[in-house]
Amino acid sequence: MQGSEETTGVEGEDKSTRSPIIRARDLVKNYGNVRAVDTISFEVMPGEVFGFLGPNGAGKTTTMRMIQCVSPPTGGTLSVFGLDVRDHPADIKKWLGIVPQETNLDPDFTCIENLLVYARYFDIPAKEARQRAEKLLAFMQLEEKADVPIDGLSGGMKRRLILARALINNPRLLVLDEPTIGLDPQARHLMWEKLKALQGMGNTILLTTHYLEEAERLCNRLVIMDRGKILVEGEPMDLVRRYAGDEIVESEGSPQVIACLEETGCRYEVHGDMVQAFSDQPRVLAKRILDTCNPGRVFVRRGTLEDVFLSLTGRDLRE
Amino acid sequence: MRRYFPVPTRLAWKVWRRNRDVFFKTYRVNFLPPFIEPVLYLLALGYGLGMFVGDIGGVPYVSFIAPALLAISMMNASFFECTYSSFVRMYYQKTYDAMVATPLSIEDVIAGELLWGATRSLIYSSAMLVVLVAFGVVALPSSLLVIPFSFLAGLLFSGIAMCFTAVSPTIDTLNYPAFLFITPMFLFSGTFFPLSVLPGPIQVFAMAVLPLAQVVTVTRSLTLAELSPVLFLYSLAWIASVCTVLFFVSIHLMKRRLVI
Numbered sequence: 001m002q003g004s005e006e007t008t009g010v011e012g013e014d015k016s017t018r019s020p021i022i023r024a025r026d027l028v029k030n031y032g033n034v035r036a037v038d039t040i041s042f043e044v045m046p047g048e049v050f051g052f053l054g055p056n057g058a059g060k061t062t063t064m065r066m067i068q069c070v071s072p073p074t075g076g077t078l079s080v081f082g083l084d085v086r087d088h089p090a091d092i093k094k095w096l097g098i099v100p101q102e103t104n105l106d107p108d109f110t111c112i113e114n115l116l117v118y119a120r121y122f123d124i125p126a127k128e129a130r131q132r133a134e135k136l137l138a139f140m141q142l143e144e145k146a147d148v149p150i151d152g153l154s155g156g157m158k159r160r161l162i163l164a165r166a167l168i169n170n171p172r173l174l175v176l177d178e179p180t181i182g183l184d185p186q187a188r189h190l191m192w193e194k195l196k197a198l199q200g201m202g203n204t205i206l207l208t209t210h211y212l213e214e215a216e217r218l219c220n221r222l223v224i225m226d227r228g229k230i231l232v233e234g235e236p237m238d239l240v241r242r243y244a245g246d247e248i249v250e251s252e253g254s255p256q257v258i259a260c261l262e263e264t265g266c267r268y269e270v271h272g273d274m275v276q277a278f279s280d281q282p283r284v285l286a287k288r289i290l291d292t293c294n295p296g297r298v299f300v301r302r303g304t305l306e307d308v309f310l311s312l313t314g315r316d317l318r319e
Numbered sequence: 320m321r322r323y324f325p326v327p328t329r330l331a332w333k334v335w336r337r338n339r340d341v342f343f344k345t346y347r348v349n350f351l352p353p354f355i356e357p358v359l360y361l362l363a364l365g366y367g368l369g370m371f372v373g374d375i376g377g378v379p380y381v382s383f384i385a386p387a388l389l390a391i392s393m394m395n396a397s398f399f400e401c402t403y404s405s406f407v408r409m410y411y412q413k414t415y416d417a418m419v420a421t422p423l424s425i426e427d428v429i430a431g432e433l434l435w436g437a438t439r440s441l442i443y444s445s446a447m448l449v450v451l452v453a454f455g456v457v458a459l460p461s462s463l464l465v466i467p468f469s470f471l472a473g474l475l476f477s478g479i480a481m482c483f484t485a486v487s488p489t490i491d492t493l494n495y496p497a498f499l500f501i502t503p504m505f506l507f508s509g510t511f512f513p514l515s516v517l518p519g520p521i522q523v524f525a526m527a528v529l530p531l532a533q534v535v536t537v538t539r540s541l542t543l544a545e546l547s548p549v550l551f552l553y554s555l556a557w558i559a560s561v562c563t564v565l566f567f568v569s570i571h572l573m574k575r576r577l578v579i
């Protein structure tokens with residue numbers, strides 16, 4: 001957990017005058033012939049929650065691993081805390097808190113031992129480590145599990161313990177790769193609550209997800225990534241406004257309705273037996289469809305990040 | 320230079336401590352075998368078989384194989400730690416991934432694993448030494464030098480093991496070095512019969528390339544308190560130099576496997 005003296009989000013200061021926590025320029029990563037990350041550039045500012053959204057195989061994990069200094073970039077530049085990831089891995093990693101996509105808690109230890117052993121890797125003195133570990137277990141609602149071996153934890157508890165582990169060194173940057181992957185709704189909401197609390201304390205957080213709702217709830221700013229490239233960058237609400245419209249008209253996709261939409265000249269997309277239409281005046285459009293095109297049903301709903309996401313990355317299945 | 324030549328730092332000891340902590344958490348399982356095993360071998364081979372063998376070069380058979388048992392325990396304790404156990408930590412438990420997300424580098428992690436393998440060699444052979452002293456089949460005080468030597472020998476076998484681990488596609492393919500390298504070496508390194516009874520070329524081969532043959536030579540010199548200086552120094556130098564080379568080669572191979 002970020003102590004008050006370690007707070008990175010300095011309040012009242014103008015964002016533009018502060019230097020970014022992460023700066024990536026034309027970043028490239030190849031695995032053999034596979035280009036996993038294809039010339040991406042972005043900056044993450046202190047105190048913000050920055051999201052990487054994208055389907056499977058987009059290159060999110062690869063980007064996180066380069067930021068964590070465990071996977072060397074093939075090309076471009078990448079600096080964290082103003083230091084080059086190639087030249088200063090130990091200095092950077094000292095101030096990172098990592099939640100990996102794949103759970104890698106140490107099964108040979110109990111919950112609290114996992115935190116204590118991890119603290120040792122950061123050269124945190126034993127007494128201090130125990131204090132922090134107890135505080136973090138309490139924060140993550142895992143006190144009762146302190147002496148339980150890892151095998152005895154549910155999936156949600158494991159993810160929370162990993163988050164606790166990531167906070168043991170009072171990191172200046174939290175990197176979370178799919179923090180709620182595979183969790184049931186209750187566990188996911190609890191995780192979100194904890195992340196919100198961390199955000200409230202001024203932490204800088206970088207997270208990847210393919211849950212649209214997660215990105216919408218948590219991120220101040222995000223990029224949508226697909227096939228190694230960044231497609232768009234912005235604030236969630238702005239992206240919705242820009243790429244989906246505040247409101248979307250949805251109707252049964254009968255030939256009659258489609259003919260009607262052709263007539264109005266508005267942009268529409270057919271998905272299965274439904275059609276989605278985008279318009280500046282969605283309510284007027286809906287009324288017109290209702291009055292003249294004989295749809296089974298038609299309704300207007302709020303545009304979401306999911307609409308942005310699907311319209312940018314397409315609907316074909318990625319596995 | 321660090322980018323091209325693997326240089327571990329003092330942080331390697333943090334990895335060593337992690338393994339030590341796990342070892343002592345389960346010490347009951349870990350400590351019984353090194354006490355029981357030598358007793359079985361001493362009784363069955365030393366006294367049983369020894370009845371028929373009699374002396375070898377004026378040395379009672381049981382005293383002849385005692386140092387071999389020590390050398391084999393050094394080999395097994397470190398080799399199996401840095402093959403199967405390390406592979407499990409690397410591949411299944413993702414322990415290395417968790418470690419390199421901290422200030423530890425992959426060089427530190429592998430160096431820590433090697434040092435731990437060496438430490439296991441020391442722990443197991445020391446436990447065995449206690450039994451051998453109790454049976455009165457090793458000379459004192461020279462046999463006490465086996466303790467520091469077992470760390471060096473353990474580091475040698477850890478380095479060999481880690482090279483195999485670094486190139487092994489699955490945990491099953493580690494069976495190849497275990498059966499095709501360790502088992503023959505266990506038999507043909509002057510362990511249970513002197514190398515001198517073998518054909519000349521095989522003797523030369525054993526003394527030139529078999530790590531266990533070197534370790535047996537040094538250990539036997541210490542437990543019998545009988546030193547043939549040339550052979551002793553040759554084996555010691557062989558161990559020290561191969562150990563140093565493999566320490567860095569194994570880290571390099573692991574780095575090639577894991578840093579992608």
Ligand SMILES: Nc1ncnc2c1ncn2[C@@H]1O[C@H](COP(=O)(O)OP(=O)(O)O)[C@@H](O)[C@H]1O
Binds near residue numbers: 031055058
């Ligand atoms: N170790 C690897 N070796 C080869 N290809 C890889 C490796 N890791 C990832 N890839 C490939 O790189 C691309 C991006 O993967 P990844 O970064 O894991 O995507 P995401 O996290 O967005 O799902 C995928 O095509 C994946 O198959």
Ligand SMILES: [Mg+2]
Binds near residue numbers: 060062101177178
């Ligand atoms: Mg991923």
